[in-house]
Amino acid sequence: GARLLYSLPNFQNPTGRTLPLERRFALVEACARLGLPLIEDDPYGALSYRNDPLPKMLNMNPAGVIYMGSFSKVLTPGIRLGYVVAPTPLILKMEQAKQAADLHTAQLTQMVVYEAIKDGFLQTHIPTIRKLYADQCQAMLDALQTYFPAGTSWTRPEGGMFIWVTLPAHIDSGALLKEAVEQHVAFVPGAPFYANEPQQNTLRLSFVTVPPEKIRAGIERLGKLIAAKL
Ligand SMILES: Cc1ncc(COP(=O)(O)O)c(C=O)c1O
Structure with a gap:
């Protein structure tokens, strides 16, 4: 239908x-x-x-x-x-x-x-932001590899703005967000993205508005919070 x-x-x-x-x-x-x-x-x-x-x-x-x-x-x-x-x-x-x-x-x-x-602004602007976002994406992927504990996994995007993370099943990313924000790190909990039964242990990270040093520092803090729940 x-x-x-x-x-x-x-x-x-x-x-x-x-x-x-x-x-x-x-x-x-x-x-x-x-x-x-x-x-x-x-x-x-x-x-x-x-x-x-x-x-x-x-x-x-x-x-x-x-x-x-x-x-x-x-x-x-x-x-x-x-x-x-x-x-x-x-x-x-x-x-x-x-x-x-x-x-x-x-x-x-x-x-x-x-x-x-x-007058063709996008022809020069798009390659600039592509390079910027690609570098920031790589910085986040590298930081995830370094700081996230075993039992977590994530996607490796070939473009765009987002990385999707899956935490161990018992960790609720909504509760994690409250603790993370206290340490000045924010992400979007995964649950609202589901049409049906949500997976509470998922979250969306964005790497586009933050430079690599801050990405590394943020992922390190988040990694520690997750590790403390294992
Ligand atoms: C999949 C998707 N479609 C559309 C939009 C919205 O685009 P617009 O800002 O043109 O409304 C977004 C995000 O803002 C999006 O993620």
Whole structure:
């Protein structure tokens, strides 16, 4: 009875995982066969740390994919402006629905983004933040390896903003957060990301706004708090 399929193929929020090439083809093929519109939500796609990012599903079947992009992750988060690539009849319907929902996205915001990017700013800015985030991601992965105790595991993202951590089963990351904040370290507990039964021993780390020295210090403190619970 499903009416559409939502997917987040690149450096997923919250896990940082990427949908492999063969599964992209399989998803596009299955949706086309079932007549199911496929939403490709891709706000993190430009933040790839590989030189050969995987192809968009949009390019595999432009008639069957509704592609969504955002300026939030490449320009400035507060701007909350995005865009859709989809067949024209669908865009016209979405425009009607959006006008009914919020009248329109503010024109001033759209004009600000247009002025900021029209002369090619993103072509130089995106490589800069890719390198910055890639280095910070590596600093966090190295720190996790050094300071997190045995029994913990984490994802190794190829882009984006997040690392997903799994703690030993008896540790509740919500309770851990309270102790961590007292030591000026914050993360997002994993439970709210689950649609069904949550795994309380999971958490999301972000490495994008903090320089490597602070990442190392924060992961060291967090590692000690976790080790004390083993
Ligand atoms: C998967 C995903 N889609 C969309 C968004 C929102 O993008 P925007 O800031 O354009 O609303 C986010 C995060 O902010 C996200 O993680």
